[in-house]
Amino acid sequence: MVRKYKHLYDATLSDKMARNLRRDIANMVQAQMNIILEKFPDELKTLEQAGDHVISPHRVQVHQIPERGAFGQVVQCRIKDTLQDVAVKLPLFQQDTKDEISILTRLMEEGCDQRNIVTFLEAFDTRLGKVMIFEALDMSLYDYHRTNAPLRLSDVRTITKQVATALDALKEMSIIHADIKQGNVMVVDHRQRPPQVKLIDFGLARPAKEAKLGRRIHHVCHSRPPEIILGLPWNEAVDVWSLGTMFADLWLGIK
CATH class of the missing domain: 3.30.200.20 (Phosphorylase Kinase; domain 1)
Known part of the structure; x- marks a missing residue:
């Protein structure tokens, strides 16, 4: 075959x-x-x-x-x-x-x-x-990171805080983004310091009530939460896990 x-x-x-x-x-x-x-x-x-x-x-x-x-x-x-x-x-x-x-x-x-x-x-x-x-936004965080890695810890902290602010807004509305990664975060203006970012691409986002056991959810392999890997119940926390892996990638300079 x-x-x-x-x-x-x-x-x-x-x-x-x-x-x-x-x-x-x-x-x-x-x-x-x-x-x-x-x-x-x-x-x-x-x-x-x-x-x-x-x-x-x-x-x-x-x-x-x-x-x-x-x-x-x-x-x-x-x-x-x-x-x-x-x-x-x-x-x-x-x-x-x-x-x-x-x-x-x-x-x-x-x-x-x-x-x-x-x-x-x-x-x-x-x-x-x-x-x-x-x-219209300037460039993806993936491209920004690729051309500026490794980022300063102060910039990584600022970016992470802003994405966490977006996730807090989603949490209040019981929405799971389900695809947090550098490619889905946009830098408003790459010349601005500290960088301002915005969360994009809600194509896989779902209401939290639809987070059912066995429902397929897309994640980049290395940022996939353990509850998804193990087939356990999941909720908005999967976005926080993905944010944590993104923070690590930015700080360690992993492209």
Whole structure:
């Protein structure tokens, strides 16, 4: 069986397949941007071109963002009337984002964007699901750490405190994020000291009442809480465990 499927494994490593994958993603982003243009024909302003990978459907130039999630591509746009930079999250696959939008809406109603949680602006339908619009942030903590490691202990302490503030807000609303990692924490401005961060990506977030024994939960392997590994009952504490492993990674310079 290994020999039978070996060619599939080899194909995934080929340059040709990598090029095709990048092309497919680019086509998907362009198609979705056309949908956005139909919704906001005059509100999006052309961005200044930067880098080699710029997709330009009609009047909008889209900059590819280094961080791309498993289920969504984020592109940068600017609202023409207000000149506000925004981050537009486009779904790559047909998916149900109803729970994520419901949680984000609740968080915004309670003012949690003032407690180190990304500001959610609005969402609208496309044929692949909901497109979500957020405030624009600078770079992921993963990229920030990669270029600045090892971080000062004072900066690590500041970052950890801010993420803990976000988790405290979620705890008050009985919400489990379930995917705390450096890639889901954004630095507002990498030039600012101490750094200000915000928690993003609530695609796996769930109400605490849905934290049932046996329910699958995603975590990066090295940050997976012991109760998840052992199949024991779990709650909001899984986010605190993941925050602890992230603190250790930042302080030890583990990239």
